Amino acid sequence: MRWRRGIAIAGLASAAAIGLAACDNMANQPKLNPYELPYGSQAQWPVTPPPHVVARDQPLHPPAAPPVTMALLERGRQRFDIYCAPCHGRFGDGNGMIVQRGFPHPPSYYSDALRNAPSQHFYDVITHGYGVMYSYADRVEPADRWAIVAYVRALQASASATLADVPPEQRSALQ
């Protein structure tokens, strides 16, 4: 009868082992989550891709400027307020909150140089940065860059607008 007892003990032990293993309840599965190092890996995270590797959905050529619509301007205003307004200010005068705390003062968008600059220049500044301003390419997608440029152009135009540019039925509100 010795062997029967042996089997019983072995059975109990394996049941206990399975039970203990299940304590984790599959909370940590052998799959990769964002920000998780592969199990047992010595690699640095994030693994830097080899040179000349591009994202699968990256367009081959940078997109051309889309036609300006109200929706594009709305999108541009939203993105501008998130990514540019901390320094350039909500109206583009360069007096944003971070500048008030000591960041170098960016040029006002209403300066002659930037008024006369081509739209492509603004697009390139967002993509590559300019002087002490970092690139925003990692956070602002190409389509959104054009939306921001359209909004900046609208801001610039609004500064030189006169009463004659306002639709007649709304002029009384300003007078």
Next chain:
Amino acid sequence: MAIFGPRANLFMNAALLGVTGAVIVLLLAVWVVPVIGYNTQERFAPQQPIPFSHKHHVSGLGIDCRYCHTEVEKSADAGMPSTAICMTCHSQIWTNAAMLAPDRQSLATNTPIRWTRVYTLPDYVFFDHSIHIAKGVGCTECHGPIGDMALTWKARTLYMSWCLSCHRDPAPHLRPRDEVFNPHWQRTSATPSGAALMAEYNIHTDNLSDCGICHR
């Protein structure tokens, strides 16, 4: 010989007390231990490599969540800010602060900063930020008053019962889309009602509590 000795009453009382005590301890272990703060880690702020303050950056400086958590509208994960994102500002201001030394070292050695997770779900739960953002569930509904946190602490248990309590009746938790990122938003009399927002976002709760929604 008497069956019950003179001390039988004492034994009986002690046994009854013992059994009652054991039952109470068991019930506490089953129902109370899982919800005490020590276990849920609610209100617990883990040690971070840099004492980053949302109160300072969000409420003080008015920076939008998306400036740092860039993916939150588009993907399941909110995304943690890269060193370069901190450096868009800290390359010029507070450049010598000792608090920011790990940041500068991270940039110099090209190794990411390792933040300690505050919120984390088990791997068998499927969660997606983008759908909640798109349907008008604000960050503070799930992450608490983050705009007032000097150090980030966990504001919710992340228990299944908590997810379900909202999935069964999301109406009181919804807000207009442009207020989703506002850490100080309050419902006012001018806010559209929960029912109106449910209709606007086209939310149907019929199968929002099905197991397959969160366990795929």
